[in-house]
Amino acid sequence: MSIKYYLDQGVENSLFQKQMSFEQDWGLIQNWSDQVYLPFQVRPTGEIYDPTAYMSRINIGQFILSRFTYGIPVEISKFSENCSRVLLLTTIHGHARHKIDKTRSIITGLNQSYIMDSSYPDDYAFLCSEDNIQLNLSIPKHALQELTIANFGHDAPLSLWQSRSRFDGDQASWMALLHYVYHCLKEIPEQALALKAGQHLQQMMGLHIINAWARRENIDLNQPIDVAPHHIKRAVEYIYANYQYSPTIVEIAQAVGVSIRTLSSTFKRHQQMTVGQMLRKVRLEQVRARLLAADAASNVMDIAYACGYINLGDFAKQYKQKYGELPSTTIKRN
Structure with missing residues (x-):
């Protein structure tokens, strides 16, 4: 059949x-x-x-x-x-x-x-x-x-x-x-x-x-998992406060007072993503929020630059992969 x-x-x-x-x-x-x-x-x-x-x-x-x-x-x-x-x-x-x-x-x-x-x-x-x-x-x-x-x-x-x-x-x-x-x-x-x-x-x-x-998977959800170290919380806060400057992992580690190795290993364990993936995630989320709230005088290029993007081609590709549409399509809805 x-x-x-x-x-x-x-x-x-x-x-x-x-x-x-x-x-x-x-x-x-x-x-x-x-x-x-x-x-x-x-x-x-x-x-x-x-x-x-x-x-x-x-x-x-x-x-x-x-x-x-x-x-x-x-x-x-x-x-x-x-x-x-x-x-x-x-x-x-x-x-x-x-x-x-x-x-x-x-x-x-x-x-x-x-x-x-x-x-x-x-x-x-x-x-x-x-x-x-x-x-x-x-x-x-x-x-x-x-x-x-x-x-x-x-x-x-x-x-x-x-x-x-x-x-x-x-x-x-x-x-x-x-x-x-x-x-x-x-x-x-x-x-x-x-x-x-x-x-x-x-x-x-x-x-x-x-x-x-x-x-x-034989996992007991009633048993709490390891509490994330305080430097993980501070690293996330630092990323949200400085995403537009595209901070490096060296800068983030220095800002929270731990080694690059410690930050890398503990961050992925507690956040289920790397520091770089978190930074890309935050930047894309912030761009999308700004595009959805944009007025008639705004344009995609200015918003992307304001969120730390330099290569607009890579930005547009990443944006479409995550949201299923080009940033120009998002801003046109307004």
């Missing part, structure tokens, strides 16, 4: 059936996936090069629930490190192979899921069969961190965010929760999903994800 026939007939009676769009242009497919997931590289692995992709998405609070297929066998790799998102990938037709490390991989079949934090892409690769269809959740990592802190009093340990693993299994509680969410979405107006209804479903799914992920 062809993938197109399978979807056209609506065998699954999916919520996304009426919203499904068909696309064969690689560029348009990439633009869609950059916004829903994050930038990555895709290459066909079979004899057929042209995709027959079906795509649909729906926002549930800050979470994005999507249904997606390329319609041909592909390999997905080289995930962007600039987008900190947790991806929970559930196979609902065909199969997919997820690379854990250089020697190990996991195959997901019907109703089986895989979870990873895109902050640590390393050599991750994702191979899909021709008939593969995914029902995926794309989640801002900070949303799960905030939920963890609110319910346990502290963030999850770094080992959880760095882990890659199968998530529950066939007919497990996660599939039951997805089934519940699916039926809720058939009754809740789409605009309400950005308000209380969406927040309720987001919290329900988020807590389940955090708890199930921790159980899978």
Whole structure:
């Protein structure tokens, strides 16, 4: 049975059936996936090069629930490190192979899921069969961190965010929760999903994800993790106060009174990113905030320079990777 026939007939009676769009242009497919997931590289692995992709998405609070297929066998790799998102990938037709490390991989079949934090892409690769269809959740990592802190009093340990693993299994509680969410979405107006209804479903799914992920990795979230040293807090404050000057790690270490080695090792352990990644993150966030608040007299170049950017080409590339649009598009909305 062809993938197109399978979807056209609506065998699954999916919520996304009426919203499904068909696309064969690689560029348009990439633009869609950059916004829903994050930038990555895709290459066909079979004899057929042209995709027959079906795509649909729906926002549930800050979470994005999507249904997606390329319609041909592909390999997905080289995930962007600039987008900190947790991806929970559930196979609902065909199969997919997820690379854990250089020697190990996991195959997901019907109703089986895989979870990873895109902050640590390393050599991750994702191979899909021709008939593969995914029902995926794309989640801002900070949303799960905030939920963890609110319910346990502290963030999850770094080992959880760095882990890659199968998530529950066939007919497990996660599939039951997805089934519940699916039926809720058939009754809740789409605009309400950005308000209380969406927040309720987001919290329900988020807590389940955090708890199930921790159980899978044998992590007790009730046990607090190491408290970050005071110099980490001061380093973060220094970055926010001086991001426009592009401080070096030497300058930051001197400002907080520790060695470069101490700052580098402890910062990554407690912030789940390097000092350089934090600086890039803060600068991009500040640029975006200024672009969204810009008046008619403002322009992208002046705002980028004010936030410490010198090379506008690199800036525009980083900005699009993180936010899925060019900075000129952001400022034009005002």
